[in-house]
Amino acid sequence: MKPALFVFLCLCCLVQLADARGEAPAGVQLLTDITLETVVTGLDSPVYVTNAADGSRRLFIAEQAGRIKVLQPGSSSPTVFLDITSKVLAGGERGLLGLAFHPQFESNRRFFVNYTRRPDGATVIAEYRALMTNPDEAEAGEIMLLTVAQPFANHNGGMLAFGPDGDLYIGTGDGGSANDPGNRAQNVNELLGKILRIDVDHPSGGAPYSSPPDNPFFGAIAGRDEIFAFGLRNPWRFSFDRITGELYAGDVGQDAREEIDIITNGGNYGWRVFEGTSCTNSDPGLCSAGAFTDPIAQYKHNGGRCSITGGFVYRGSKSSLPFGAYVYADFCTGEIFLLQNGTQSQLMDTALSISSFGEDEDGEIYVVGIGGTVQRFHNPSAVPPGAFAIRSAFIRRRSDGVTLDPVTVKPNGKKFEIVVNESASVPSPASQGAIVLVNGVALNTDYTTNVPGTPIFVARLKRPMLATPGQLMVEVLRTDGARSNQLTLQVLPSVE
Ligand SMILES: [Ca+2]
Ligand SMILES: [Ca+2]
Numbered sequence: 001m002k003p004a005l006f007v008f009l010c011l012c013c014l015v016q017l018a019d020a021r022g023e024a025p026a027g028v029q030l031l032t033d034i035t036l037e038t039v040v041t042g043l044d045s046p047v048y049v050t051n052a053a054d055g056s057r058r059l060f061i062a063e064q065a066g067r068i069k070v071l072q073p074g075s076s077s078p079t080v081f082l083d084i085t086s087k088v089l090a091g092g093e094r095g096l097l098g099l100a101f102h103p104q105f106e107s108n109r110r111f112f113v114n115y116t117r118r119p120d121g122a123t124v125i126a127e128y129r130a131l132m133t134n135p136d137e138a139e140a141g142e143i144m145l146l147t148v149a150q151p152f153a154n155h156n157g158g159m160l161a162f163g164p165d166g167d168l169y170i171g172t173g174d175g176g177s178a179n180d181p182g183n184r185a186q187n188v189n190e191l192l193g194k195i196l197r198i199d200v201d202h203p204s205g206g207a208p209y210s211s212p213p214d215n216p217f218f219g220a221i222a223g224r225d226e227i228f229a230f231g232l233r234n235p236w237r238f239s240f241d242r243i244t245g246e247l248y249a250g251d252v253g254q255d256a257r258e259e260i261d262i263i264t265n266g267g268n269y270g271w272r273v274f275e276g277t278s279c280t281n282s283d284p285g286l287c288s289a290g291a292f293t294d295p296i297a298q299y300k301h302n303g304g305r306c307s308i309t310g311g312f313v314y315r316g317s318k319s320s321l322p323f324g325a326y327v328y329a330d331f332c333t334g335e336i337f338l339l340q341n342g343t344q345s346q347l348m349d350t351a352l353s354i355s356s357f358g359e360d361e362d363g364e365i366y367v368v369g370i371g372g373t374v375q376r377f378h379n380p381s382a383v384p385p386g387a388f389a390i391r392s393a394f395i396r397r398r399s400d401g402v403t404l405d406p407v408t409v410k411p412n413g414k415k416f417e418i419v420v421n422e423s424a425s426v427p428s429p430a431s432q433g434a435i436v437l438v439n440g441v442a443l444n445t446d447y448t449t450n451v452p453g454t455p456i457f458v459a460r461l462k463r464p465m466l467a468t469p470g471q472l473m474v475e476v477l478r479t480d481g482a483r484s485n486q487l488t489l490q491v492l493p494s495v496e
Contacts, residue, residue: 034321034347036367036375040076043069043372045090047158048099049358054106056135057361061374064095066115070136071374082113082128082138089118093176097158102200103166105130111138112168112200114160116150123148123156125170127200127208145200145208146226148191152176155234155252163197164245167212170196170226171249173234179254179282180272185231188223193271195235195249195263197228216266231269231292237310237356238263242363243324243435243477244442250310250328251295254280258308259295260328260339267293297339299330306332309354315481316363319382321347323481327365327377329354336367385482388430389423391454393474393487395461409494413466418443420457420476420487427455433479438465438472469493 045064052058057073060081066088069078088096098114105111109130117124127143130136150156155173163169174180174193185193197215204210217223238249247263257276261269270292272282277294279287299305311328314321321327326339327347334350352369359365360376367375396403398417410416420436422428427449436445436459443459457476465472469491476484 033381034377034379036348036350037378039366039374039376040071040078041373043078043374045095045355045370046368046372046374047095047097047355047370049356049366049368049374050099050101051359051361052101052105052111053103053361054101055361058136059358059360059366059374060099060101061368062096062099062113064097064370065090066096068096068099068113068138072136079136081130081136084113084115084142087117087124087142088115089121090116093154093156094121097156098160098171100160100162100168103162109135110200112145112160114158114170116156117147121150121153121156123150123172125160143208146170146191146196146198148172150175150192151182157235159236159238161238161240163240163247165212166199166201167197168200168209169228169238169247170198171232171235171238172196173236174232174271179280180233183272183283185233185271186268186273188217188227188230191224191226193230193232194227195229195232195238195247196226198226214265228265229263229267229269231267231271231273232261233271233275235261235263235310236308239310239312239357239359241313242315243313243437246313248310248313248326250308252307253301255301257298257300258305258330259298260308260310260326261293261295264293269293269295297342297344299337299344304333305330305335309356311357312359312365314363314365316365317384317481318362318364318379319384319481320364320377320379323385324479327357329357329367331355385430385478385480388428388476388478388482388484390420390457390474390476390484390487391423393418393420393489395419395466395489398460407466407472407489407491409469409491410466412463413461414463416461416466418459418461418472418474418489420459420474421453422455422457422476425454428478430478430480430482431455431457431476435459435477437475437477440473441465442477466491 047064048062059071061069066085068082070081071078094116096115100112102110125146129139154176157171157173159171174185184190198209202210211225218225234252235249249261251259259276273286276298309329313326329336334352336347338347355370356368435442445459449455472489474487
């Protein structure tokens with residue numbers, strides 16, 4: 001058995017382990033200027049921090065025992081927003097574990113929690129509302145959406161987050177013990193060992209939610225309608241990239257490997273057949289099947305590492321972290337890592353037991369220490385990204401390169417691409433890997449420099465983008481976080 005998630009380790013051991021782990025891999029620049037700035041201390045076993053995306057710039061901190069605290073911008077003295085300690089069974093890996101605000105929280109006051117309940121430890125996904133008369137306090141009334149029985153005390157998952165599609169995503173663990181004895185993560189008739197996706201705006205069939213019809217086991221297809229992805233062990237923390245919408249999950253391993261997965265619709269992430277890319281020998285006959293999606297990164301249990309705390313892709317504007325880097329940690333060692341272009345590096349080593357990361361409204365990233373702290377990344381030598389400009393854009397058919405002029409409604413926007421001219425005539429390294437955004441949606445983009453005149457960005461449009469008359473707002477986001485000026489294209493009604 002590996003140590004439980006919230007076991008405190010002796011700090012004197014950590015120092016020695018840090019030495020044994022040594023330097024970052026060759027060629028990886030250590031970002032030594034980046035530090036942690038304390039935001040609040042004295043919390044009671046905090047496990048998450050988030051924001052309500054309502055323009056208030058408040059932070060909301062979940063404490064494991066069952067309290068949510070609210071912190072006003074600039075304050076270091078949080079107040080109680082919700083207290084459900086009487087309902088929550090807390091301790092070890094149990095407690096109030098997840099919190100997510102509805103995308104329209106500002107108008108509908110709805111938010112959602114994930115906790116293990118008294119007395120049986122079952123997982124509860126429930127809805128609450130902020131008071132109409134006081135946005136810093138919640139109503140006591142609870143609407144229970146979903147409960148999942150838990151066969152063991154550990155591996156309760158716990159994450160909640162709304163995706164760019166407006167649906168609520170829920171992380172569940174495999175139910176616990178070790179090595180998934182009930183083989184639940186691979187069983188699509190069980191909700192354990194999964195990422196679930198539900199629509200909380202459309203009740204259905206007596207349930208206070210519905211399942212999106214494009215969930216992989218929706219309707220007549222065998223398997224629970226709520227499942228989005230499966231084969232996970234304990235996806236304690238996951239998050240969406242604010243720009244690309246990609247879902248990054250840190251899946252906690254057994255005795256050997258910690259992994260980071262990009263979660264896609266219907267994906268099977270291998271547990272308990274695989275731990276990372278290592279065959280577990282729980283079901284050796286399945287290890288050659290090739291039916292599983294490998295992690296995008298993994299690390300072994302060297303130097304005391306034992307439990308990944310998944311984090312966030314940095315998309316803030318303060319350059320407190322490298323733009324587009326995924327930041328995560330190991331709970332047991334206190335190390336904080338970056339994943340950039342497939343390469344892992346150690347950002348810093350801390351004495352914290354990092355239970356979670358979180359984001360504020362601006363995309364700045366916070367570190368939650370189970371010992372009672374919330375801190376924020378700070379880079380005193382951050383250099384703001386330089387300005388750059390685009391000067392024109394047009395749309396053409398992918399098959400033959402014919403330009404749409406004027407741009408007219410097309411039922412299948414996927415067959416078209418947008419070409420954006422960079423203003424500079426000399427290619428810039430920061431444009432390699434840049435993303436064209438159309439109406440804020442990130443598109444698959446190539447940067448082509450071997451064309452006469454100026455370098456161009458070429459991006460594939462998505463199906464609905466040319467389906468109706470309207471404006472396309474075009475901008476380019478460079479890998480260093482620099483945003484271009486905005487251009488607009490008019491989509492006109494088709495003449496036929
Ligand atoms: Ca089904
Ligand atoms: Ca896996």
